[in-house]
Amino acid sequence: MxxxxxxxxxxxxxxxxxxxxxxxxxxxxxxxxxxxxxxxxxxxxxxxxxxxxxxxxxxxxxxxxxxxxxxxxxxxxLPPLLPAHTGDALVSGFMMTHNVKVGADVPDQPNWFVKGLGDVLKVPGEPLSIPADAVAVCEEAEVVLVYLGDETGVPRYVGYTFGNDLTDIGRFKQHPGHLSYAKLCDAGVAPWLHLGAPPRSVTGEVVIERDGAPAWKGSFTTGTDALHYDLPTLMSRLFAYQALHRPDRVHYVYLGADRSSFHAGFRTADGDRVTFDVASHGVRLSHPLAWTRGPGKG
Known part of the structure; x- marks a missing residue:
């Protein structure tokens, strides 16, 4: 560009x-x-x-x-293009999209999920809320595509940013049919909107701090070159559904992640701070994790 x-x-x-x-x-x-x-x-x-x-x-x-x-x-x-009424924004994503996670026998379209409306998006510094009964939560460093519904409602691509698709992977591992529940954690998002085509290669490092000291570190690779799927086909199939068409609706689509701390055997805890240093693009996101309190808990 x-x-x-x-x-x-x-x-x-x-x-x-x-x-x-x-x-x-x-x-x-x-x-x-x-x-x-x-x-x-x-x-x-x-x-x-x-x-x-x-x-x-x-x-x-x-x-x-x-x-x-x-x-x-x-x-x-603010999250990129966030509407004044957060109900006019939809946050969603795909799972198992990266080459490192899929085998030869995979469907031609990965599972899609909804994380929530615009109020689940948290910019750096804001805590990411996690359900009280979460089983095992992991970070997911991802490219986030941003679309805006045109005057007829058709989502049009406007740019990309980066985010943390926080996921209760433990719940999903217990029951793959519970993907929709596993994704109902807040989502971290960088406020910077990159005007241009989705990036082919993104690299960086994850640092998870506990009590002010690093507890786990790992690298990540994402971008369109890391995807098992053809991105234009992936998005055109998703937005072929009329249910997603509405003028001025902003869509934030998380494209899936590389391996996370969970795959390395680490388990996050309440109060941990997760930082993504997206070194290839000069972007940094950092969020504390906050488990909500369930009924009857003080």
Missing amino acids: TAPFPHVFECVYGDARHVGLGLPESDAPLHLYPLAGGTLAALVAAADGDTQTALARLTECRTPVEVPAGDRDQVRM
């Missing part, structure tokens, strides 16, 4: 939505553009897939606002 700012993000600052360009450095000021009642989704949709036009629409006739590095805590990052 030749665009000078292939990444965009949306945030709330001073009780109003703003947009920013690029991947901000942690110790640098933020340069934001007020949306003045508009949305990043509307601006991106109006560009109709043209990255340069999208970037121009984000900045034209908008006076930039500089947020000093010391005031960054006053900025609340």
Whole structure:
């Protein structure tokens, strides 16, 4: 991609939505553009897939606002294109999509699941909620495709980001028919929307901390080259279903993961912090894990 700012993000600052360009450095000021009642989704949709036009629409006739590095805590990052009404967003994904997880005898379409609506998405720093009766929970470092329903409701691809498809893999292992329950944990998501085709190769490292110290580390590989399935075919089959068609609905589709800490014999616990360093793309996600309390628990 030749665009000078292939990444965009949306945030709330001073009780109003703003947009920013690029991947901000942690110790640098933020340069934001007020949306003045508009949305990043509307601006991106109006560009109709043209990255340069999208970037121009984000900045034209908008006076930039500089947020000093010391005031960054006053900025609340948002999941890419998150609608004001989170019920207008659907978070879903595929399982067993990667070559390292499938054998020769596999279906031509992998299982698909729903994680929830837009409120299950958590940006870095926010805790990921886990059901009280979870059996064994693992992290899953994934590419997340973002689609926006056009005026007829057909989902149109707008870009990608990265996420953590937190999964109760223990429940699934006990009963494969319970995949739908196993996926009902929160989902971590990076706020940066990458304007461009889905990445072919993504590499990075997972670090799980317990009581402030590293308890497990491992690397991951994902991207379209790691998939057993042809991505355009995969997505066209999914979005052929009219039930998924609605104008302005935002779809976040998690593409599946490499091996996780569970496969290495590690078991996560309440209070652990999971960090993904997506080294190939300069992105970092970090979330604490929080088990919810079941009925009758203090």
